[in-house]
Amino acid sequence: MDTTSIKNLFKLKSVPIEKPKEETISKTETDPNGESLEESRKRTYHESGYRDSSRTSGNHSTLSICLDAVYSKFQNEEKEMVEKQQKLKESYVNEQKNRETEIKSLTVSQETKEDLLKSKNKEVENHQNTIETLKSEILDLPRNPEKYNVKATRGASAKFLIGVVLLIPITLYLGTFYISTSYSAFFKIFDAKSTVIQSVLDANAWEKARNDGFIEVAFVTLIPFVFLGLGFLIHMFGENKTKANYTKLGLLFIVTFIFDSILAYEIESKLYELNRTFDSVPFDLKIAFTKIQFWGIIFAGFIVYIIWGVVFDFVMKEHREKDKIKSEQEIRQKTVLSLTEKINTLKKEIEEILANIGNTKELIIKTRGRIEELQNIIDGVIIPTKDYKLYASEYVQGWVTFIGEKIAVSKTEKQTMIDDCISTYNTNLEAVGANSDNQNLVYLSSL
Known part of the structure; x- marks a missing residue:
């Protein structure tokens, strides 16, 4: 079997060689005999194998x-190729x-x-x-409003309760009075059997009005609210002390006085007609002003x-x-709620920042580990397994070739x-990693 046939047979049995990715030394350099260094090196290995x-x-x-x-010889040869090692390590250095x-950058980001x-956290x-x-x-506002520049009187709640207690019976009185007097003035029919007190304050005025019809009961039921509304206007006009409001307030008193006078006049007129004789003069304002009951109804x-x-x-x-105190309390309560929401938002942001810091620290540790790995590679020797x-x-x-040429067997x-x-041969390639996808193997300096 000639040398060419042995080479062809060997190539059929071997694994195809992947083209190296890293830049290596020039394969076109020549030795003093004009042969390329690569060819010279290959010839040397071939001759060693034959020998x-x-x-x-x-x-x-x-x-x-x-x-x-x-492989050991190849490794030692690669160690001596300084320029080639520098080129192989260039990507790792970069x-x-x-x-x-x-x-x-990560350290600055972490800081x-x-x-x-x-x-x-400070916020x-x-x-x-x-x-x-x-x-x-x-908690302290109701006790010391002036401490917080709130112009409110301490103990206002007690005065307020007392006023409400007084206002309720007065309101009931006005309702009773105006229901009775309005019914007596506009709807009641007086007879000789009625006494003066019964004529003015009729205890059954509302029931009688209900029996008389819807208009009558509606009128006597709603008329007290007219006077209560007039009383509310006194408060409203009195809040802003202006000439216009004082004028309105005066007109309000006059209207109320006139309305009460009408009620008193109507009642007194009916009583006068009930007791009138043939010699009596017609009832008028002059006569009404002389009646004590007329003035009693008005002032009552x-x-x-x-x-x-x-x-x-x-x-x-x-x-x-x-309300001033309550308003200040509500303002502070709203501020508390707003700040609580801000705190919750800040805590979420803090959690995100802590997570980011943790991720950054982890990335820094991994990157430092990679730098150490790269340094070990740079300090070590890179063996181009594909070249091997x-x-x-x-x-x-x-x-x-020696087997084919010199061994005398069948x-x-x-x-x-x-x-x-x-x-x-293939087992050896597997052992040194020359049949893997890796282009190079690294022998660390510690080894």
Whole structure:
């Protein structure tokens, strides 16, 4: 079997060589004899394989040991190729620089986030202190309103309750009075059996009005609200002390007095007609003014109406004093709620910042680990396993060439020996990683 046939057979048995990704030394450099350095190196390995095979009669078991020695020789040769090592390590050096820049960027980012975290925590603490202060003010406001520049009288609640207690019976009185007098003035028919008191204050006025019809009962039921509304207007006009309001207030009193006078006049007129004789003159205002009962009806309604308006105004003012404190409390309570929402939002932001800081720290640790790995690679020796595969194949080709040329055995036995050698070769490639996807192996300096 000639050398060419052995090489072709070997190529069929080997795994295709992947094109190296890293830049290596120039393969076109020549030695003093004009042969390229690569060809010279391949020839050297080929000759070594042929020579070693001749010493061991092509034994495949010995080939395994020889290939280990070949790999060690190849490794030592690669160590001596300084320029080639620098080129192989160039990508790792660049990556290390990029990783170091990334570390600086991550460190700055972490410091910024930590400063932001301190700011957020301080903001939460300030809000919490403000909330505690506001809650204390809410409790203290009713006792010391002047302490918080609130112009409100202490004890307003007690005065307010007293006013309400007085206002309720006066309101019931006015309702009873005006129901009775309005019914007597407009709907009641007087007879000789009625006494004066029964004529003015009829205890059954509302029931009689209901029996008389819807209009009558509606009128006597609603008319007290007219006077209560007039009393409410006293309070409204009295809030803003202007000439216009004082004029309106005076007109209001006049209208109320006239209305009470009409009621008194109608009642007194009916009583006068009931007792009138043929000699009696017609009833008029002059006669009405001389009747004590006329003035009694007016003042029983008008004066009490004024009293109701004054008490109502007092109650409303006390309620306003009470509302000042309540309003200030509500303002503070709303502020507390707003600050509580801000605190909850800040706490969520703090959680996100803490998570980001944790992720950044983890990334920094990983990046530093990668920098250490890169430094170990840079300090170590890079073995281009694909190149080794090329030269190892030359060595094995020399080994097999000797078998083909010099071993005197049958063709079948010779082919078996060659197959065993190729199998040993492939096992060696697997052991050193030359058949993997990796382009290079790294031998660390510590090794």
